[in-house]
Amino acid sequence: MGKKLLIHNDKVPNIHTLQVYREHGGYASVEKALKSMTPNDVVEEVKKSGLRGRGGAGFPTGMKWSFLAKPEGVERYLVCNADESEPGTFKDRYLMEKIPHALIEGMITSSYALGAKTSYIYIRGEYFYVARILEKAIEEAYAAGLLGKNILGTDFSHDCYVQVGGGAYICGEETALLESLEGKRGNPRIKPPFPAIAGLYGCPTVVNNVETIAAVCPIVMMGGDEYAKIGVGRSTGTKLISASGHINKPGVYEIELGLPVEEFIYSDEYCGGIINGRKLKAVIAGGSSVPILPAELILKNDKGEPRLMTYESLSEGGFATGTMLGSGGFMVYDETTSIVKNLYTLARFYHHESCGQCSPCREGTGWMEKILHRIVEGHGKPSDIDLLWDIQRKIEGNTICPLGDAAAWPVASAIRHFRAEFEEYINNPSKIKDVKHYYSVNQLAGA
Amino acid sequence: MAKVTIDGHTIEVPDGTTILQAARMLVDKDKMVDAKVAPPTMCYYSKLKTSGGYCRTCIVKVTKGSEKDPRPMPKPVASCRTKVMDGMEGVNITSPEVIEARKGVVEFLLINHPLDCPICDQAGECHLQDLGYEHGLSKTRYDFPRRTFNQIDIGPYIKMHMTRCIMCFRCVKVADQITDYRVHGMLNRGDASEISTYIQKAIDNDFSGNIIDVCPVGALTDRTFRFKSRVWFTKPVDAHRNCTKCSGKVALWLKGNDILRVTGRKDQWGEVEEFICNECRFEKKDVKDWTIEGPRHIDRHSVISANHYESLASLKLDIGKQQKALSTKK
Known part of the structure; x- marks a missing residue:
């Protein structure tokens, strides 16, 4: 049985309420950090822990925090990226739905470390009911003096807000998220400057994933060195x-x-x-x-x-x-999966979610989808596989944000590892007619 | 000051200059440097703040970051938005990788372009034509129906063809930065996105005509010039008038003694020197309104110069330059 630090209490009844959460040791990290540690101590612990961003890129969190510019008299912000839109990913929803206070606790502790007076949780539109759970938890935290002015009698004051997005995949990219949070169209910004220098409203900002922020609590409690021993x-x-x-x-x-x-x-x-x-x-x-x-x-x-x-x-x-x-x-x-059909579904998704700002992604994602649609429908041409390969190669690395790469990699890997299956589709259009979704051509050939 | 090397040519530029600006300075400073060292641009416009970064035609490869941090940058970068650092080394036309990537971008820009050049008023001065000619394939690999949009009417002066648009955002930046308030922008997303006014509305204010000049393709053209003539059959002359709203310095495009079109004066990078007002652009179509300065210099490689007289001096200079280039090649 592996060690659990984040969702060990998820089966406890009513863990979403503040009272039960505190009975199970909740908000201890806030108490410990605010009363016995300096903000720098917290950052040092996170650095020692070797915690890496859980949103996808895996960038060391402590390093990200230490990059945050700290000019005098300028607000700093912590933004939690709860716009979990990646197909196949639903870990943040589970965490926020079951134990909302774990995120709020992490937000307070992390904000203390970064010196942010205000923090935002940007949550995707489809998670509206999770946003309500979070808002209720924040209300409870305010009532208990864990948010607001002079938290737990210290001079640290903090406000936390939940902002519901419109439900766009692109708003999970950190700069598009900030644009959307500012009330603009969710288009990724051109970097540099990075959010650590000029982020939300032009102020230094740290954007972290839900799980990353929640992981700060056990790090503060057990110490960075102890945390680093796991893994x-x-x-x-x-x-x-x-x-x-x-x-x-x-x-x-x-x-x-x-x-x-x-x-x-x-x-x-x-x-x-x-x-x-x-x-x-x-x-x-x-x-x-x-x-x-x-x-x-x-x-x-x-x-x-x-x-x-x-x-x-x-x-x-x-x-x-x-x-x-x-x-x-x-x-x-x-073994019953058709990789080609699966890839078509993914390509359709990326085409639909491209923001339209830069040309390779705007035009290329649509093109790839059309070609894959043709192959899936049994009208593929032998040259289509090489064409797909060429298109993905010209998208990858040439776009403003990683969405272009994200659209290109699945296509590249599917062709790299399952080229024969594409050829089956193209060479045997009659076979794939009237094929149910979950049968692959390989299986048909054997049947 | 920062020292930067592009395709083997070194220049010292002020801090905060972008790679693209440095490359243009290189070309401006030294006549021997191939003008292609400056990457082509479709969305960047030096007179508009925050423009650039979208079309990706200006990508270059940075092979050495700076003197302090000599690591190369991992991906090709948009040269119009990347600032130089001291000791930076980049490759543009000498890198097959960059040329290949640029080819890809040009292909992407062209797959949904209607290629209706024969009836497009922009033909002859279209940046996409030049780009396609230089970097495009001779035949398209895209065999699906091209994207279409509903025509929208944006007023009596400007004609919009959304199908030709390449989403450079220059017209949006002009509206933001030159005019009082912006009434148009980007609707929808992905390849369905379009430039439009939110509820069909005319774009109407004193400087709105400049969106025609900044448009690199034929998406926004002059309605008063529509189907009057191909640009290369007209005579461009420099002229000015006393205008209360703008500098009054324009280029007139004449046929006989009729003024067919008035535009801003474009420099060698295709950017206007000064933005002009709608009164000069659309209302003053009589030669008497203007003081003619003389024929406008047109690059002899441009299709517009085919029927055009050159001033003898500039022609000599041009030929001299070519001869010199040939002699150094040997």
Whole structure:
């Protein structure tokens, strides 16, 4: 049984109320930080802990915090990115829905560390009911003197607000999120300047994922060094993984980083194996935008070593044979899955969510979707595979924000690892006619 | 001051200059430097703040970050929005990678462009034509129906063809920065996004005509010039008048003694020197209103110069430059 730090209390009845949460040791980190530590101490602990951003990129949080510009007389802001829109990722929703105070507690402690008087939780529009849960929790915290003026009798004052977005994938990109928070169209900004210098309303801002902020509480309580002992190498601590797809037990699991992927998929404690005892075909390990890997490469890397659930192990081999831990949206596909149809669904998503600011992403995502639609409908041409490859290559790295990369990587990896399946689709249009969604052509050929 | 090297040419520029500006300075300063060292731009406009960064045609590769931090930048960067650092080294036309990436961008810009150049008033002075000619494929790989939009009427002076738009945002920036208030912007998102007024409304104020000049393609054209003539059949002359609203310095495009069109004076980068008012642009179409200064210099590589007289002096200079370039190549 792995160590749990974030959702160990999720089954406690009424844990969403302040009273029950405090009975189970909640808000202890606020008390400890505000009364016995300086803001710098908290930042140092987070640095020592080796905590890395849980939103997808995995940037060290302590380093991000220390980049924050601190000019005199200028407000600083902490913004929590709760715009969890990556397909396959639902860990933040679970955390906020079950234990909203864990996030509020993290917001107060982190704001204290950063010297932010105001913080915002930017939550996606589809999570309106979660926003209500959070607002209620904030109300409770205000009533108990944990938010507002002079928290717990100290001279630290803090206000926290929840802002509901319109439900756009692009607003999960930090600068688009800030634009949206300011009331503008959610278009990513051109960087530099980075938010740490000029973010919300032109002031220095830190944008962190829900899970990252919640993880600050156990770090403050147990100390950064102790936290760093969990995990492997530079991947420290625990991580929430939202497992979905063809597995027996889909859901949100908290794992210690360093768990073997094979154990995660097959052990009864976690996913519980593939549904109906079928064979594993492929896995998207960190949300829809990371490269898809076939079974043989996700369980073991190209050198034959078992792959672990860490930032480093999953990305071993680069994009040729590796992937990324990303946001922890772990999607498992069994042998009946059609990778081509799956890719078409993803391409449609990225086409729909492109903001339209820069040309490669605006035009390229639509083009890729059209080609994939043609292939799926049985009108593909033999040259389409190379064309898709060329388009994704010209999008990747040439856009303002990472959405272009996110749209390109799934296409690249699907072609790289499952090229034969694309060829099946193109060469046998009659076979794929009237095929139900969950059958792959490979299976049909065998049947 | 920062020392920056682009395609092997070194120049010292003030801090805060962008890579693109540095490249243009290089070309301006040294006549021997190939003008292509300055990356092409579709959305950047030096006279408009915060413009640039969207079209990605100006991408270059930074092979050395700076003297302090010599690591190369991992991705190609938009040169119009990336500031130089001391000791920075970048490659533009000498890098096959950059050329390849730019080809991709041009292809993306063209897949949904209607290519109705034969009936487009912008033909001949269209930046997308130039770009496509230089970096585009001879045949498109896009075999789907092209994007279309409903026509909207934005007033008596300006004609908008949304199908031709490449989303450079220059006209939005002009409305933000030159005119009193902005009535148009971007609607929708992704490849369905369009430039439009929110509720069909005319774009109407004293400087709105400048959105025609800044538009790199034929999306915004002069309605008073619509279908009157191809640009290369007209005679451009510099002229001025006393105007209370603007500088009054314009370029007139004449056919015989009729003024077909009035525009701002564009420099070698296709940017107007000064923005002009709508009165000069649309109302003063009589030669008597203007004091003619003389023929306007047109680059002899431009299609407009095909039927155009050159001033003899500039022609000599141009030929001299070419001869010199040839002799140094040997």
